Amino acid sequence: MNILHCDMDAFYASIEQRDHPELIGRPVIVGGLPGSRGVVSTCSYEAREYGVCSAMPSKQAYHLCPQAVFIPPHIEKYIRVSQEVFAILHRYSPVIEALSIDEAFLDVSGCHRLFGSSAQIAKLIKNDVLEETGLFISVGIAANKFLAKLATNLSKPNGLMELSNDQLIEILPSLPVSEIWGIGGKTAQRLNKAGIYTAADLLEFPRVKLESLLGSNTDFYIQLCSGQDSRPVLSRSDRKSIGNEITFPIDLSDQKEIEQLLLDLSCQVAYRLRHASLIAHTVTIKMRTPNFQTFTRSQTLQQGVDADLTIYDIALNLYHKSGLTGKHLRLLGLSCSRLLERNLEQPALFADENDILDKIIDDMKDKFGSSAIKRGSLLHNKSRNR
Ligand SMILES: [Mg+2]
Known part of the structure; x- marks a missing residue:
């Protein structure tokens, strides 16, 4: 153990x-x-x-x-x-x-x-x-x-x-499927409808029918329900993605305001990337409408990115092409994935003045906390909007 x-x-x-x-x-x-x-x-x-x-x-x-x-x-x-x-x-x-x-x-x-x-x-x-x-x-x-x-x-x-194994044999079969890691509320409901309430129910269910409920994750959940999980503990450098998201206090539709928030999110995520010495090859934005429909848009890149404004440009472009500009949103998220250690890739330190500015901002954030400093354009645009 x-x-x-x-x-x-x-x-x-x-x-x-x-x-x-x-x-x-x-x-x-x-x-x-x-x-x-x-x-x-x-x-x-x-x-x-x-x-x-x-x-x-x-x-x-x-x-x-x-x-x-x-x-x-x-x-x-x-x-x-x-x-x-x-x-x-x-x-x-x-x-x-x-x-x-x-x-x-x-x-x-x-x-x-x-x-x-x-x-x-x-x-x-x-x-x-x-x-x-x-x-x-x-x-x-x-x-x-x-x-x-x-x-x-x-x-x-x-x-x-x-x-212990003894406890496991006692607990696992009667464990509700909603308690199984990764099975969300909606999936649990679908399973319940099919008469699957517990881990034991899931294991007894015909595999072919199970697949229509759980899709490509079927084998994974069968394993979990039998107490098996072969996923290793992954340290930081093996991380799959870094992202932040915001749920708005009121639904937002103002394009300028949403662009500001994208810039804010880009800066937060880029800072976390640089802090972890990682470079991302995919940028994804996530948008949720007031009726809880969630949309994601991604772009995968040849060259890894970790700069505030590069990530922002990609995110902005994804937003403009999403078909959701002008629509009301209740949540906005940005994440970076396909991460590589920075030093595994061509070092691009101080390639241009944006990189230098990122470095200065990072140092200030490290010293004074991440709310101490924001990009001028963020503050400027925010005040212009109000
Ligand atoms: Mg806790």
Whole structure:
């Protein structure tokens, strides 16, 4: 059992409770405020008792729990804490795959001599995180990624669980398909309609019929339902994509405003690429309309990119050709994929003045935080729009 899945408990809400002790024991909801079109980003366990959960519209959360304290997110602060947590994880294994700001897989195969068994490593991580950040992290241990994540979910909050084979045989067959990693709400509904509610149901279902429900992922889900998962823990350099997205408080249709946001997203994603010393060969934009239809447009490039304005030009072009200009949007996203280590590719440092400007902006962001500096055109255009 060499795979650890580590996940901070109610991350944003716990940080707010830590920093504002008067909130301890109270339902806390971090995300959009009740009057807005926003959603719940994280909520404290006290709020979960009222049925509030992540990604729920804030309006609905307010309905369920009007006495909750609603707090807008302080992303800069959460990123700082996340860096502290990841620094702790890096003490215990070099093979770490970040899943999100507060969640990661560790492969501890090579770490037992130094730190002991997987369970001992998990305890060390939990102690360090609590001592150094004042926050709880849950850790699941299993033979593969799917089962380790399952163990964490079963053990939360402040959990530590090593999923033994005996437990697995007991738990897995009756696991609802909606709890299987990667099966989203819509797929789960489709499966339920076909009479598939649990992992055991899925395994008993005729394969050919299953394929019409799960498509090319059929074999993968059959494996997960049997407790198999051969995906390795991928460290940073093996990352598949880097992206950011924004859900708007109100639907947007103004083309200029959307272009501004694309520029903003391009700068954020390009900064993350450069920070990870990566170069991208595909740029994708994602647009979601008010009726929740999602559209993506991609362009694949001969030459890898990591510059703010190059990525912006591609994104802008994709947006203009998307057929969605002037249409209302509720979400806009930008991601870069087909990533390569920068040094594997021709070094293009300081090729032109844009690269130099990117470098200066990066240095400022590193020193003063990413909100400290933005491209002049962003600020200028924003003020022109208002
Ligand atoms: Mg978490």
